[in-house]
Amino acid sequence: MKWDAKIKFAEQAFQCGDLDQAVRYFTRGQLCNSHDQPFFARKLANALLERAKASVCAGQFCVAWEDLDEASKLKVEEFGAELRRQKNQLIELTIESADASLSRGEPIYALNCIEPLGRRKITDWRLDRIRTVSECLKSANHFAANGQFKKSVDQLEKAKGVRPDLPFLDCRISAFKGRQRQMQRHITDVETYALQCKWGDVSQSCKQILHIAPTHQIAFEARQECNARLKKKTWRQLDSTQVNSLGVQGDRVIGGGRGARGDERNVVVDREVSDRILPMSNLTSGNKFLLWVDGVGGYLVCGNRVNSLGQAIDGARVDIGIQGDLRSHHANLERVDGGHLLEPIGNISVDGILLNSKVVLKNGQKLCLEGGVELAYSQTHALSKTARLNFVSRHRSVPLADAVILPGASIILGPNRSNHVYCPTWSENLLLFERSGQWFCRSKLAMEVDGKFVKTEASIELNSRIVGDDFSLTLEPA
Numbered sequence: 224m225k226w227d228a229k230i231k232f233a234e235q236a237f238q239c240g241d242l243d244q245a246v247r248y249f250t251r252g253q254l255c256n257s258h259d260q261p262f263f264a265r266k267l268a269n270a271l272l273e274r275a276k277a278s279v280c281a282g283q284f285c286v287a288w289e290d291l292d293e294a295s296k297l298k299v300e301e302f303g304a305e306l307r308r309q310k311n312q313l314i315e316l317t318i319e320s321a322d323a324s325l326s327r328g329e330p331i332y333a334l335n336c337i338e339p340l341g342r343r344k345i346t347d348w349r350l351d352r353i354r355t356v357s358e359c360l361k362s363a364n365h366f367a368a369n370g371q372f373k374k375s376v377d378q379l380e381k382a383k384g385v386r387p388d389l390p391f392l393d394c395r396i397s398a399f400k401g402r403q404r405q406m407q408r409h410i411t412d413v414e415t416y417a418l419q420c421k422w423g424d425v426s427q428s429c430k431q432i433l434h435i436a437p438t439h440q441i442a443f444e445a446r447q448e449c450n451a452r453l454k455k456k457t458w459r460q461l462d463s464t465q466v467n468s469l470g471v472q473g474d475r476v477i478g479g480g481r482g483a484r485g486d487e488r489n490v491v492v493d494r495e496v497s498d499r500i501l502p503m504s505n506l507t508s509g510n511k512f513l514l515w516v517d518g519v520g521g522y523l524v525c526g527n528r529v530n531s532l533g534q535a536i537d538g539a540r541v542d543i544g545i546q547g548d549l550r551s552h553h554a555n556l557e558r559v560d561g562g563h564l565l566e567p568i569g570n571i572s573v574d575g576i577l578l579n580s581k582v583v584l585k586n587g588q589k590l591c592l593e594g595g596v597e598l599a600y601s602q603t604h605a606l607s608k609t610a611r612l613n614f615v616s617r618h619r620s621v622p623l624a625d626a627v628i629l630p631g632a633s634i635i636l637g638p639n640r641s642n643h644v645y646c647p648t649w650s651e652n653l654l655l656f657e658r659s660g661q662w663f664c665r666s667k668l669a670m671e672v673d674g675k676f677v678k679t680e681a682s683i684e685l686n687s688r689i690v691g692d693d694f695s696l697t698l699e700p701a
Contacts, residue, residue: 234263242270246293268299275309284317288339314345321353328391330360331650356382356389363399364648368518368693370436372403402435409435413445422449437518437648438695443688450699511542512685513622513699514655516636519646523624523701526657529557530629535621543612544621548594556629559583562602563610563629569593589615603641607633611643622701632657636696649694655683664689 233248246267271294278287291310294302321336334357337350359382366375376399383392409432416424429446432439514522525542533553535544541552553569562585565571567578572591584590590598590612597615602608608631614620620627628634628643636644637652654665664672665680670691672681683689687698 237263237266237270242267242274246271249297264297264299265301268294268297268302271297272302272305272309275313279309279313279316282320284313284320284336285339287313288343314340314347318347318349318353322349325353325356325360325386326389328360328389328395330357330364333357334361352385356386359385363395364693367399367402368436368438368648368695370406370432370439370442372399372406372436375399376403406432406435413442422452425449426453433517435518438690438693443517443695443697447697510685511701513624513701514628514634514644514696515699516644516646516696517694518648519644520625521623522626522628522644523620523622524628524630524634526630529555531555543627545592545596545618546621547592547596547616547618549592549596553592558608558629558631561608563600565590584610594618604635604643607631607635607643609634609643630655630657646694650692653689653691653694653696666691668692 233245236242236248237245249263249267271290275287275290275294278284278290287309291306291313294306317336317340321333324330324333324336333353337353340347340350359378363375363378363382366372366378376396379392379396379399382389383396386392409428412428413425413432416422416428426446426449429442429449432442433446436442511523511525511527514524516522523543527542530542531540531552532543532545532549532555533541533551534549535541535546536551543556550569554571555566555568557564557566562583564581565573565578565584566581570593571578573582573584573588575591584600586600586602588600590600592598595616596618599613599615600610601613602610610629610631612627612629614626633654633656634644635642635652635654636646636649638647638649639645639652642652651667653670656663656665662683663680664670664683668691670677670689672683672689673687675681683698685698685700689696
């Protein structure tokens with residue numbers, strides 16, 4: 224491109240209000256080194272400085288740094304003093320913002336705030352102090368999540384030696400010492416129950432440990448082993464006492480037996496029985512599974528397009544079984560564009576109005592069913608069609624869960640209150656999403672999925688274990 228054409232494109236972009244494009248044309252074409260364009264260079268530099276001021280006022284420090292860097296490349300001497308003044312002001316504001324984040328106990332935000340200063344090799348004793356304390360707090364949270372509370376307290380004591388004025392340090396040290404005592408009691412319970420072969424009590428104690436230390440690997444593995452033992456026990460009981468009640472006839476038996484061919488074992492299982500008993504291995508869009516988020520809670524995920532709701536009794540084939548005085552099949556929830564369609568079969572009222580036909584649910588509506596069962600329908604995330612059924616009354620689902628999730632194409636977990644699963648101690652969101660009938664997980668941070676290191680995203684299955692720096696969760700068959 225000729226020199227005159229570059230000037231023309233840069234001026235046109237500036238007149239159209241596209242400052243970034245004008246700067247790219249001007250700097251990439253090395254027009255800023257020309258002595259014939261001082262007027263246009265001054266216009267660009269002035270516009271960049273003004274935009275940097277606006278970014279600072281809006282708290283967008285990274286954007287302001289980029290504009291100041293571009294203004295420096297233009298080499299306009301008359302703006303040199305103003306440029307230095309704005310950079311010094313931005314350094315002060317960045318340090319103040321990082322210090323405020325540190326005072327709120329948010330070390331990751333503090334580190335992210337001062338990261339642009341580190342890239343520009345700006346030295347200041349306050350930056351070193353913020354960096355040291357933030358790293359200590361981050362390490363303390365990591366050790367606490369793993370159940371290493373002694374190391375966590377040591378890191379907090381180190382941070383207190385640098386910044387004794389932080390108000391939350393003493394409270395957090397005391398809390399972590401208390402958690403260590405609680406965890407020791409639960410570990411003693413695990414050992415006692417394991418000697419007595421009380422696997423249900425062992426599993427419950429491990430659950431309490433994971434509530435205190437979400438990424439405690441030994442407790443997680445012990446809980447998985449207990450659940451496996453309990454499932455085997457349930458299978459043996461079902462094989463011996465419930466075969467006939469499930470309608471298995473003649474030589475169609477579970478777990479073996481003599482078939483029509485004499486000594487050969489016929490292992491063909493009735494399709495209806497198989498769907499109700501056998502665990503699934505592949506996680507597809509239509510599966511129902513339990514999402515156990517360590518330290519947060521358990522959530523029943525029902526991925527069918529139409530999910531039935533009713534009383535959790537033997538023989539009832541409903542997707543959402545509730546312990547309450549309901550019909551065995553009380554209602555249907557159908558996923559439609561933008562929300563869910565509720566079809567009443569038993570008596571249901573929404574916001575006090577008794578239904579006699581289908582209705583599309585809205586965020587925040589209250590569902591009152593028979594037997595005093597009350598649910599709240601919520602669709603909190605603006606970018607997702609996924610909804611939640613929260614239990615307002617004392618009733619709960621089977622399997623036991625804190626809430627029921629009706630997924631659209633994704634489930635968002637993380638520290639934002641609008642997420643489908645609110646995880647206040649996490650530093651980043653985790654996305655579970657469906658693509659071509661298969662579920663995947665994605666995060667900005669590195670994580671492990673079933674023991675394999677993953678940088679961005681990975682496919683997940685039933686019984687998958689997802690572990691990050693400050694979070695862990697498991698998918699279990701429901």
